[in-house]
């Protein structure tokens with residue numbers, strides 16, 4: 352398999368995850384860096400992937416720690432892993448847009464608004480579990496759009512594992528094989 356086909360296979364998996372129920376790429380891990388330089392990671396839902404622009408979209412609460420960290424340092428990584436395919440993708444990204452899409456938020460059903468509408472900010476300590484209050488009118492919904500700068504694709508297989516690195520150099524995507 353050549354580099355271009357390998358990359359295209361990885362991108363296809365990203366696109367499939369948006370519509371295929373239970374696809375593991377739907378739940379990647381987003382890593383950001385705190386002000387004190389420590390890494391922070393959390394699972395998120397991939398909401399969109401634009402293969403032409405190489406952009407990723409996730410939804411979150413604008414008051415969350417990840418947003419504060421991205422405001423300070425827009426560089427992040429997104430890790431995808433498919434345990435059946437033994438395929439791992441680590442994408443170096445940069446936050447390019449933070450969109451408080453109020454029209455989109457307004458049309459969400461309340462059960463989905465909940466994730467962005469707690470009265471107190473995410474991460475606030477709670478005395479008793481399940482005593483969260485919501486204010487659906489003043490949600491803190493935000494779409495985060497990340498642009499890819501580099502993909503590292505690793506496929507474990509016999510007889511040789513395969514690792515490809517794809518980077519944007521002067522607006523062009525270039526790939527090379529790496530020792531896995």
Ligand SMILES: Cc1cc2nc3c(=O)[nH]c(=O)nc-3n(C[C@H](O)[C@H](O)[C@H](O)COP(=O)(O)O)c2cc1C
Pocket residue numbers: 378391392393394395396397409410411412415416417418473474
């Ligand atoms: C399966 C799963 C999916 C999740 N999806 C999202 C998501 O799409 N957006 C989000 O902000 N948090 C999501 N979370 C919660 C985050 O992992 C995290 O706990 C939360 O966003 C707070 O992170 P932060 O304090 O680092 O910002 C998800 C958690 C799980 C377990």
